Each structure stands twice: as C-alpha cells, then as structure tokens.
Amino acid sequence: MSTATATKPVFNKLVGLMSEPLPHRLVIVTGDKGGVGKSTFARGILHEYLVQNEIPSVFEADKSNPQVKRFYGNSGLDIQETDVTNANKLDEFIDTLAEQVSQEGEEPIKNGEKVLIDLPAQSNQFFFNFIKEMDLFSTLEDRLKIRTTMVVVFSRVKDCVTQLEQLYAVAGSNVDYLIVKNAFYGDEADFRRYNDSGIRTKMFEEGNCICEIEMPELIEHAFDYIDEKELTFEEAMQPGNKISVEGRTKGWTKNFKKAIEPALPLLGLKNA
Amino acid sequence: MLNAGYKRVIIATGDARVGKSTCLKLLVDLLRSQNISSVLYDFDKRDKFKGYHKYILVCDNLNFFKGNTDVILDDIEEVDAAVILVDMPGQYVSEMLEEIEDCYFFEQLACRGWQVTFLQPISHRQDCVNYLKQIMNYSDNLAKYVVVKNLCFDKYFVEFDKEVSQQLYQLGGITITLDQLQQNVYQAIDSLGMPYEQACNSPKLFLLYRSYLYRWMKSFNQQLLSNNLVSEYLGIYSQPIIEPEEIF
Numbered sequence: 001m002s003t004a005t006a007t008k009p010v011f012n013k014l015v016g017l018m019s020e021p022l023p024h025r026l027v028i029v030t031g032d033k034g035g036v037g038k039s040t041f042a043r044g045i046l047h048e049y050l051v052q053n054e055i056p057s058v059f060e061a062d063k064s065n066p067q068v069k070r071f072y073g074n075s076g077l078d079i080q081e082t083d084v085t086n087a088n089k090l091d092e093f094i095d096t097l098a099e100q101v102s103q104e105g106e107e108p109i110k111n112g113e114k115v116l117i118d119l120p121a122q123s124n125q126f127f128f129n130f131i132k133e134m135d136l137f138s139t140l141e142d143r144l145k146i147r148t149t150m151v152v153v154f155s156r157v158k159d160c161v162t163q164l165e166q167l168y169a170v171a172g173s174n175v176d177y178l179i180v181k182n183a184f185y186g187d188e189a190d191f192r193r194y195n196d197s198g199i200r201t202k203m204f205e206e207g208n209c210i211c212e213i214e215m216p217e218l219i220e221h222a223f224d225y226i227d228e229k230e231l232t233f234e235e236a237m238q239p240g241n242k243i244s245v246e247g248r249t250k251g252w253t254k255n256f257k258k259a260i261e262p263a264l265p266l267l268g269l270k271n272a
Numbered sequence: 273m274l275n276a277g278y279k280r281v282i283i284a285t286g287d288a289r290v291g292k293s294t295c296l297k298l299l300v301d302l303l304r305s306q307n308i309s310s311v312l313y314d315f316d317k318r319d320k321f322k323g324y325h326k327y328i329l330v331c332d333n334l335n336f337f338k339g340n341t342d343v344i345l346d347d348i349e350e351v352d353a354a355v356i357l358v359d360m361p362g363q364y365v366s367e368m369l370e371e372i373e374d375c376y377f378f379e380q381l382a383c384r385g386w387q388v389t390f391l392q393p394i395s396h397r398q399d400c401v402n403y404l405k406q407i408m409n410y411s412d413n414l415a416k417y418v419v420v421k422n423l424c425f426d427k428y429f430v431e432f433d434k435e436v437s438q439q440l441y442q443l444g445g446i447t448i449t450l451d452q453l454q455q456n457v458y459q460a461i462d463s464l465g466m467p468y469e470q471a472c473n474s475p476k477l478f479l480l481y482r483s484y485l486y487r488w489m490k491s492f493n494q495q496l497l498s499n500n501l502v503s504e505y506l507g508i509y510s511q512p513i514i515e516p517e518e519i520f
Contacts (some may be wrong), residue, residue: 219339219374243349243384244342247376255374 014262017176018207022147024113026140027056029203031153034121036160037182039067040223042118044256045267046072047233052269057100059093062120077171084119085126088247093117094140101144114268124163128170138173144147148175149266153215154194155185161238163198176209176266183217210257211263216255220229222248255263278387280507281344281356285407287400288362291393291450293320293420296357299327299391299506300452301469302493303355306508313344317361323466331354335384336361341371345380355507356386363401369410378414388415389505393450394432395425401435408439416505417445424452446502448495453488457481 017117028149031038031156038246046068049056058079059070069079080096083089101113119127128138140146150171154160181191194200226236235241236249264271282290282299293316295451302308304327310415314321314332321330334340344356360368372378378388390407394400408417421429440447453461460481471477474487496502503509 013467018300041345143312221342223337243380244375247345247380248342248374250376250379254376 014209014211014265015204016207017265022141023111024115024144024146025266026115026146026148027099027151028117028119029153030124030163031121031155031160032117036063036153036155036258037215039071039118039179040064040181040218041087041153042068042116042153043071043095043233044253045116045260046077046214047253047259048260048267049114049116050075050077050234053110054082054269056114056116059117060113061117061123064120067086068118070230071232075234076176082117084123084130087130090130093137094134095104097140097146098144100252101146112268113146113197126165129263130171137171141174148239149178150175151178151180153180153182154191155182156190156193161194161197161199164194164197165217168199168203173208177203177211178263178266179210179212181212181214183214188214189244213259213263216252216259218247218252219227221245222252231239274469277385278382279354279356279385280389280505281358281381281386282389282391282506283358283360283368284391284393285360285365286362287367287393287397287401289422290362290395290400292316292319292362292391292422293359295391295420295450296359296391297321297468298325298489298492299357299496301467301489302325302496303508304328305469307478308355308507309353310357310507311351311353312359314359315340316359318323320359323470325463327467328357331467333491336364337367339371339375341377342375345375348381348384348386350444361454363399363403365406369406372410378411380478389418389507390415391420391506393420393422394429395422396431397425398431401431404432404436404440408436408445410442413443417443418502418505419445419447421447421449423449446499446503446505448492448499449503451491453484453486457484462484 012096029038046056046058047167055077057231058068058072059082060066060079061084063081063083072268097115104194137148140148150167152160152164153168168242179189179194202205225242225245226249231241233249233253237245237246260267261271284296286292295511296312299310300310300512311329311331312321312324313334314330315336316335320333324330331343334343334488344358381387390411392404392407394404404419420441421432437447438459461468464474464476466474468489472482472489477485496506496508500509
C-alpha cells in the first residue's frame with residue numbers, strides 16, 4: 001500500500017499446498033537456537049488468532065523459558081503444558097490432541113481446530129526421534145485429520161540451516177514448512193546461507209508445501225518494554241503504555257499481519 | 273475530524289541544502305513574535321540552530337536511524353508548546369516514511385490532537401519533485417503540505433508545476449515562496465550565528481545587509497500571516513481546540 005514498505009525484497013509465496021487441506025492444523029514453532037525470535041513469532045501468531053477470534057489450543061513445551069505462557073498466561077487463553085523431552089508427556093499431548101478434534105457423542109465433528117505449540121530451544125534431537133519412532137505426522141494426519149505446519153524461525157547463523165536439514169530428514173513431505181526470516185537479524189539478502197543452501201533447493205524441487213516469509217522487526221526499546229512488562233501485543237497497543245511503544249506495536253502487528261498473509265493456509269486461517 | 277483544532281508538528285523535509293533549516297529558522301522567529309511557544313527536534317546533525325538555543329528548546333543529538341523519532345511521541349503529552357518543529361536530514365524520504373509507518377505516527381498524534389504539516393522547500397531539481405510525490409502518495413490527507421519555492425535556485429519550477437502541483441492542491445496544500453537573498457549577505461548573516469530577528473537589529477551586520485534581511489523576512493512572514501490556511505498549517509493561527517465533551 002505504501003511506498004515506504006514496498007522497498008524490501010521478499011519472496012513470500014506459498015508453493016505446493018495440497019488442494020484439499022485437512023480440517024485441523026497443528027502449528028509447531030521451532031528454531032533450535034535460543035533468541036532467534038521463536039517466541040516473538042508464536043506470540044505474533046497468537047495475537048492474530050485472537051484478533052480473528054480463532055481461539056487456538058496452546059501448548060507450552062518450554063519449561064525453562066515459558067515465553068508464551070509468560071505473555072499470554074493471563075489473556076484468558078487456556079495454555080497447557082507439555083514436555084517434548086519426555087516420551088510419556090508427548091504421548092499425553094497426542095491423546096489430548098485426539099480428544100480435542102474427535103467426535104464426542106452426538107456432537108458434529110469439530111472443524112478447523114488449531115493447535116499451537118512452542119518448542120524450547122535445543123529440544124530438537126529428542127523431538128525428532130519421537131517423530132521418527134511414532135511416525136508422528138502420518139499418524140496425526142490419518143487418524144486425527146490434523147495437518148502439521150513446522151514453523152522454522154531463522155537467524156543468520158549456519159546452525160539454522162543444519163537444523164532444517166535434520167528436520168526435513170525426519171518430517172519430509174509429511175508436514176508443511178513455514179520458513180520465517182527474522183528481519184531483526186538483517187534484510188532478506190542477509191539470509192544468504194539459507195537462500196543458497198542445498199536443503200532449500202531440495203525442499204523446493206521435491207515439491208513440498210513451503211512458504212518463506214520475513215518477520216518484521218520490532219524496534220528494540222519497544223521489544224524490551226513489552227518484555228519487561230510481560231504484555232500481550234493487544235495490551236501493548238492500549239493507552240497507558242509509552243506512546244511510542246503503543247505506536248510501534250500497532251505498526252508491528254500491522255506489518256506482521258501483512259507478512260503472514262501468504263502463509264495463512266498453513267496457519268489454519270483464511271484470507272480475509 | 274476537526275482539522276482546525278489540531279496542534280501542529282511541522283516536519284521540514286526534502287532534498288539536502290534546499291533551505292529546510294532556513295525556513296524553520298524564519299518560522300521560529302515568526303512564532304516567537306506571535307508569542308507562540310515551540311520546540312525543535314533536530315535530526316540534522318549540522319548544528320544549524322546554534323543561535324536559536326536561547327529562543328527555543330532544541331532537542332538535538334537525535335539519531336534518526338535509531339528510532340529516536342519515538343522521542344517526539346513519548347514527549348507529546350508533556351510537551352509545553354503549541355508547535356513542534358522537526359528538522360529532518362535531507363534526502364532520506366523513504367526512511368522517514370518507513371519510520372512514520374512503523375510507529376503509527378499520524379494516528380498516534382491524531383488521537384492526541386496533533387497533526388503533521390510537511391514544510392518542504394524545493395529547488396528546480398527533479399529530486400525535489402520526486403520527494404514531494406513520495407510524501408504525498410504516502411501521507412495523502414493525513415497531513416498538510418506547505419511547499420516553499422526557493423527563489424534562490426530559480427524563478428520557474430516547471431517540473432513541480434507540471435507534475436505535482438495538482439495533487440498538492442487537491443490535498444489542500446499550499447505553495448509559498450522564499451525570496452532570494454544575495455549569497456554574500458546570507459553568508460554574512462549565517463556567520464553571525466544569531467537568530468535572523470536579532471541579526472536584523474545587530475550593529476555587527478552592515479546596515480544595507482540588515483535592510484536586505486529585513487525585507488527578505490518580511491516577504492516570507494507576510495505570506496504566512498496573510499493566508500489563514502498557511503498560518504493554520506504552520507501553527508501560527510489555530511482555531512480554539514474543541515474538547516471532545518463539547519462535541520457530544
């Protein structure tokens with residue numbers, strides 16, 4: 001809409017989405033490194049869900065650093081805890097999912113259930129094994145009609161690419177991929193390591209459903225303010241906060257909404 | 273919206289070295305003569321307002337590229353002035369608009385009773401026209417516009433007249449002129465490092481130069497004072513603010 005925001009090169013296009021999507025969506029937010037913006041993205045998505053009145057089920061899997069719970073714990077959302085490094089807890093999680101989407105008695109089958117889970121940093125190894133052992137995503141898909149989106153939040157470091165390789169090795173075409181480049185770490189061109197990576201080419205060539213977006217940058221002082229006060233983005237936009245924070249948050253959520261537009265099907269949302 | 277009730281944030285924008293600071297200095301002198309309080313946020317690092325520090329609260333040391341524009345928003349409820357002046361660094365128009373977008377500047381100001389006026393001096397150069405276009409395309413009717421044809425560059429502004437004047441007038445924008453002041457006179461005044469108003473009466477300046485300066489200022493000021501719209505856009509004259517309670 002504006003000349004001001006149209007300057008950044010972004011190739012955010014959704015490719016390979018299946019024609020008849022499954023009714024339910026599990027969104028798993030990962031990013032092996034701490035501090036890549038995983039929680040920020042999860043909170044951004046939560047905000048968008050709430051704005052659209054699409055209440056998701058939220059699982060907090062990050063015990064040591066429960067970001068989503070910290071910010072959205074008092075927002076009226078029911079945030080359940082799970083532990084992806086504990087096989088029993090993971091089984092429980094699957095059972096809860098089953099309950100959430102299954103037919104109960106005479107009630108019609110629920111439609112469009114959305115489940116968001118924020119994985120802790122450094123938990124991938126265990127989780128990946130679990131996926132392999134259980135053939136998790138096929139099970140979810142066949143039995144529960146849940147399609148999974150793996151959100152991978154990137155900084156610029158090489159580990160991110162390595163992590164994606166590992167993820168793709170276990171999840172393959174059983175999930176959809178949402179690659180989020182965090183603009184805080186630089187412009188599109190700065191993500192050279194990923195952009196030029198073999199895994200990216202491979203994932204595209206093998207016809208997966210993949211979407212790449214750029215998460216807008218929230219100016220540091222506003223980020224810190226929100227962090228310190230543990231505000232939801234909705235709260236940060238209310239009068240009573242620093243005026244600049246209020247404005248920056250409004251600006252950021254607007255940009256965020258625009259950024260995720262191509263990825264809406266992968267988040268279980270519809271285009272407005 | 274009651275446009276008339278807005279207090280003004282006047283942002284001087286445009287190409288480098290077209291007279292942004294000069295126009296702001298003239299405006300400071302005029303506002304002062306009308307007993308209108310103003311503050312100045314200086315994002316241009318060249319300390320052009322040296323002589324004005326005693327006249328007006330100047331907030332400098334600001335870095336435009338570090339989100340310091342937020343300072344204006346955070347101050348806005350406490351600021352004890354009817355007019356806020358902002359001197360932007362030249363040329364960075366896209367970046368400025370991006371900042372404005374990112375901090376919801378217009379909306380955040382509007383709900384507190386302030387509105388932006390872009391004060392843009394232009395030379396004959398095409399860049400000036402492009403900048404103005406860019407600003408108007410983005411800001412549309414969320415801001416007011418005063419374009420200053422700086423006659424020190426040229427008498428004719430063909431590109432401007434052809435390409436943007438229509439859009440400007442449709443948005444309620446206005447053009448005024450800044451007379452040419454001989455280069456050596458301008459330099460002599462500038463080197464005194466004092467406000468124009470003061471230089472006008474200073475024995476440190478040749479009498480002849482003083483009379484040039486006086487006429488130059490007068491011509492500018494008259495345009496501002498004689499046109500209600502310009503004086504509203506530049507915070508010289510504002511209709512009384514109607515408090516929300518009185519509307520309903």
